[in-house]
Amino acid sequence: MTVKLVYFAWVRERIGKPEEEIELPDAVKTVRDLLSHLKTLGEEYEAALQYPEVIRVAIDQEHVEHHETIGSAREIGIFPPMTGG
Amino acid sequence: MPVAPLIRVQAQDFDLQAEIDALAEGRKDIGAVVTFTGLCRDEQGALSALELEHYPGMAEAEMRRIADLAIARFSLLGLTAIHRYGKIAPGENIVLVIAAAPHRRAAFDGASFMMDYLKTSAPFWKKEHRTDGSSGEWVSAKDADERAREKWR
Numbered sequence: 001m002t003v004k005l006v007y008f009a010w011v012r013e014r015i016g017k018p019e020e021e022i023e024l025p026d027a028v029k030t031v032r033d034l035l036s037h038l039k040t041l042g043e044e045y046e047a048a049l050q051y052p053e054v055i056r057v058a059i060d061q062e063h064v065e066h067h068e069t070i071g072s073a074r075e076i077g078i079f080p081p082m083t084g085g
Numbered sequence: 086m087p088v089a090p091l092i093r094v095q096a097q098d099f100d101l102q103a104e105i106d107a108l109a110e111g112r113k114d115i116g117a118v119v120t121f122t123g124l125c126r127d128e129q130g131a132l133s134a135l136e137l138e139h140y141p142g143m144a145e146a147e148m149r150r151i152a153d154l155a156i157a158r159f160s161l162l163g164l165t166a167i168h169r170y171g172k173i174a175p176g177e178n179i180v181l182v183i184a185a186a187p188h189r190r191a192a193f194d195g196a197s198f199m200m201d202y203l204k205t206s207a208p209f210w211k212k213e214h215r216t217d218g219s220s221g222e223w224v225s226a227k228d229a230d231e232r233a234r235e236k237w238r
Contacts (some may be wrong), residue, residue: 008140008211010223030089055133059150063206078142081226084137084208084209085123085180 008079014048032066090152090164096171108163117192121182127175137170140208151202159195201233
């Protein structure tokens, strides 16, 4: 399955691009699986996702927890804790 | 029929009085309007600007989800939330929330709830630009903001 990943703030800066399309291995079922998989893609991903527990994820523009399944997501947002307001 | 919130994410500034007027126009049932404006501080001269990044689409969607919760919970008669993005200088506006209700308590609570959830759930991030020219840091999320949201549970 191909999915669009979008990155923000220091996650975007460390990975070095705002978005990309990737092919998800079949073994990647949950958000946690996805973050673990991304960390294997290179040192820039390793730097961005060094502490995966602080990373926030949104599937099709809605917040999800790390234990949730990715399902048929079209767009997955990956970003640090929010600091707006 | 619950009211629809007015949600905007924009680069340009907003006009507080114009937004209050738009919210209350033609209404005779509103007895209380509470507004909150968040501004950029200069941190004792150390900060030259804040750069606000957002997740286009999700920022509006998440603000709308929070606003709908606030309207239902406090029976608000109107709710406006406007958040700016881009480079914002000290003294400039960042965010505006206006809550309207028949009585003051619901209007105060509605505005406070909207801000507490917005700070921790709406996808915006602040990066500092320092007056000494050094490259600034991304602002860290505060535990106090998380606790402020938790008190509404």
